[in-house]
Amino acid sequence: MAALSLLSLLLLLLLPLSLLLLLSLIVRPRTVKIPLKNRHVLVTGGSSGIGLAIARRAAAEGARVSILARSQAKLEEARQAIRLATGIDAATFSADVRDFDAVRRAAEEAGPVDVLVVNQGVFVPEELAKQELDEVRFMIDVNLIGSFNMIKAFLPAMKARTDRRPASIALMSSQAGQVGIYGYTAYCASKFGLRGLAEALQQEIITDGIHVSLVFPPDTDTPGLAEENKRRPPLTSIIAGSSGAMKADEVAEKTLSGIKSGSFIVPCNFEGHLLAIATAGLSPQRSYIMAFVEVVGVGILRLAGLFFQWNWYSSIEKWHAQSKQ
């Protein structure tokens, strides 16, 4: 009897261990470390919010930092803020990411970049039935097309770089790029789109030693969020409230850690990790340990996801029932 229990216990241990071993052999692309110190980091949307926090942290870690944004005045303010905090002088470039020629000129001026942080983003919440198509196009243009413009402009020099250490392209997505949220049809479309771009792009540039990271913050305490909260539909707040808000600096820290470890998916908080496992799908996973967690945990998290749907759709039902009275 004891022998039988011992045997079954051994088998029970052997299964996960075999899985772990298997995963350590098959995870692709292979793990990589991407150093930041003394390398060129360029951050779009870098004059405020998450972008500014990333620029500040990167500078503090010894990187050569460039920030890109539209407003010359905000860029100056940001440059001074970074100098005050770190003593480092960041280079500034004024351009609208929707304007490819301007972006290309910025790329020529800025010179080769080792870590490209494509972080610009706009978010205008509204039910699609009520939203102006101008706002829809605005979000798709800035968040998605703008990212294509940035990559097109900066990729050639990254591919041709003389410093053959691993390089990085990080795209700022959002938890709204992992799950659809009431009032965010266009924002979700743009952020889900970034993932399609990232998964395909990683396959195309892996041979150049360039590694793609997709960062997924929740609501983050920024000037952008303050504007957004003013006009959110109530149901959006109810549903988005399912995940705790974070500080821009915390998101910046997670972003840089994710970039340095070459992670494809970079969650920023606990709920984000759960979302990442639930939505792992066909994304590459470079850490065999995370891969193990995903294989073992995705079932439970799908169940959790279904509970979320139950909760959200009930809230929607209830809200509509109440508003009819």
Place this chain on the structure above:
Amino acid sequence: MAALSLLSLLLLLLLPLSLLLLLSLIVRPRPVKIPIKDRHVFITGGSSGIGLAIAHHAAAEGTRVSILARSQSKLEEAKQGIQLATGIDVATFSADVRDFDAVRRTAEEAGPVDVLVVNQGVFLPEELAKQELDEVRLMIDVNLIGSFNMIKAFLPAMKARTDRRPASIALMSSQAGQGGIYGYTAYCASKFGLRGLAEALQQEIIADDIHVSLVLPPDTDTPGLVEETKRRHPISSIIAASSAAMTADQVAEKTLNGIKSGSFIVPCNFVGYLLAIATAGLSPQRSYTMAFVEVVGAGICRLAGLFFQWNWYGSIEKWHAQSKQ
């Protein structure tokens, strides 16, 4: 001993049965049947390929069919083809989905629609490093913005419909909207984007009893595909071959079945089902049996997804090594 085995067997059965019961209680939105007979089905990209096949099938099932496309002559051909095959006269509308005013005029002409099939799509495979941004913008404009235009134009009449039976908005995505593929950065971005749109939109219009379906075909035998395979990179073909191609007719059948059963995710072949389970993420699942399959199977499917990555990145590595010689 026998009692112990029997007990453990019972427990082993009890677990999945409890899960099944739990899921039957929590799946949201609730299941729905959407009749199409004698109702108005409107199909974009309806003059060829998958759209034309859907029009044929829908007409044969006794629905009132309208097709939209750009070319008046291809619309005429399609109309005659359906006349010959089914005896039904379809209404034709000529418009470019990128032109919202034209789409709005079409919506006014066409009258209220019960099942809107947003199926138009263009695909121009190329490594992003080599692709012209015009092509990137074309794919995002037609596949993504065009879909927003269609929904904006047709949704008001759907919300205000007098026939209060369930209605449907079906979006034609692709397996390239579930996993990134070499050479398809913009196409994947547009198709992943459709999912973000769909997940958010379903929350916004469930109270109007309008049900969103996202159809996910593999390579489908159409005039579009013929053009596409001429120009796509060998690696793209290697990766796309992971899923068997289908005929437009088979995809049309799956599409209509998915619409009629109100399914949110509509896979079209076996690999498509695996992909759907792997990428279930936080999508709503209206069938508790499918939900059960997802919870139980997601782990294995994630493992399969990781094997796909191992295979694909291996192919990429090998191809580049060979091309260097």
